[in-house]
Amino acid sequence: MPQYTSPQDWANYKEIINNFHNDAFQQEITWVKCINWISEFSEDDSIQTQDITIKGLVNYNDYRSWPVTVPSITGDIDAQSCLLYLNIQYLIDNNLVTAGNHFKFDPGRDKFIINGMKYKAMGESQTAQASNEPLLQFIILKREETLTGDPVYP
Numbered sequence: 001m002p003q004y005t006s007p008q009d010w011a012n013y014k015e016i017i018n019n020f021h022n023d024a025f026q027q028e029i030t031w032v033k034c035i036n037w038i039s040e041f042s043e044d045d046s047i048q049t050q051d052i053t054i055k056g057l058v059n060y061n062d063y064r065s066w067p068v069t070v071p072s073i074t075g076d077i078d079a080q081s082c083l084l085y086l087n088i089q090y091l092i093d094n095n096l097v098t099a100g101n102h103f104k105f106d107p108g109r110d111k112f113i114i115n116g117m118k119y120k121a122m123g124e125s126q127t128a129q130a131s132n133e134p135l136l137q138f139i140i141l142k143r144e145e146t147l148t149g150d151p152v153y154p
Contacts, residue, residue, distance in 0.1 A: 005131075007131070010130050010131040011130075013130050014130040014133070014135060017087075017128055017130065017135045017136070018087060018089045018135065021055075021087040021089070021090055024057050025055055025056050025057045025085065025086070025087050025090065026055055027055065027056060027057065027058050027114070028053050028054075028055060029053070029054050029055070029056055029058070029084065029112055029113065029114050030051050030052070030053060030112065030113040030114075031051070031052045031053070031054050031105065031110065031111075031112055032049045032050075032051055032110060032111040032112065032113060032118075033049060033050045033051075033052055033105065033106075033110050034047060034048070034049055034106055034109035034110050035048050035049060035050050036048040047109075049111075054086070054094075054096070055090065056084050056085055056086045056087075057084075057085040058082055058083070058084055058085075058114055059082055059083040059084075059085065059138075060082050082114070082119070082141050083138045083139070083140055083141070084112060084114070084119075084138060084139045084141055085127075085136050085137070085138045086103055086136065086137050086138070086139070087135070087136055088101055088126070088134060088135055088136060088137055089135070091103055091104075091137070101126075101134070102124075102126070102137065103124065103137050103139070105121070105139075107120075107121040107123075107124065107139075111144070112139075112141060114141075117143055118143070118144045119141035119142060119143050119144060120141065120142055120144055121139050121140070121141060121142075122140045122141065122142045123139070123140040124137060124138065124139045124140065125137070125138060
């Protein structure tokens with residue numbers, strides 16, 4: 001079976017994608033990491049978070065990756081807002097990955113603040129494969145409703 005892409009070609013592709021991080025993956029995102037959600041004696045749910053600044057590439061809903069819909073009386077509301085792309089080598093360099101090189105976050109509890117708006121994760125996947133190694137990870141984000149009526153977080 002012919003091999004159309006050599007190992008050197010894959011290495012060059014990987015280098016281009018990882019170097020592209022220095023140009024394009026520069027938007028600062030506040031990762032609101034949940035570090036404790038139950039007190040030591042389970043007396044209350046005092047959620048404790050830590051704000052961590054990470055850099056990524058935000059794709060503002062210019063195409064659909066998969067539907068996130070919410071039923072309402074008037075019909076389904078599309079609640080998908082954006083994709084957050086993270087460079088896996090950047091995550092590795094900052095010790096933010098699991099043993100399988102997935103972003104080490106809690107999709108059920110962690111939040112992300114982008115341009116003053118709070119989002120929660122609705123799904124994630126690795127992408128941009130170089131030979132047999134994924135180079136990027138994306139997280140599908142859904143904008144959260146604010147309790148104050150103000151759409152922006154301070």
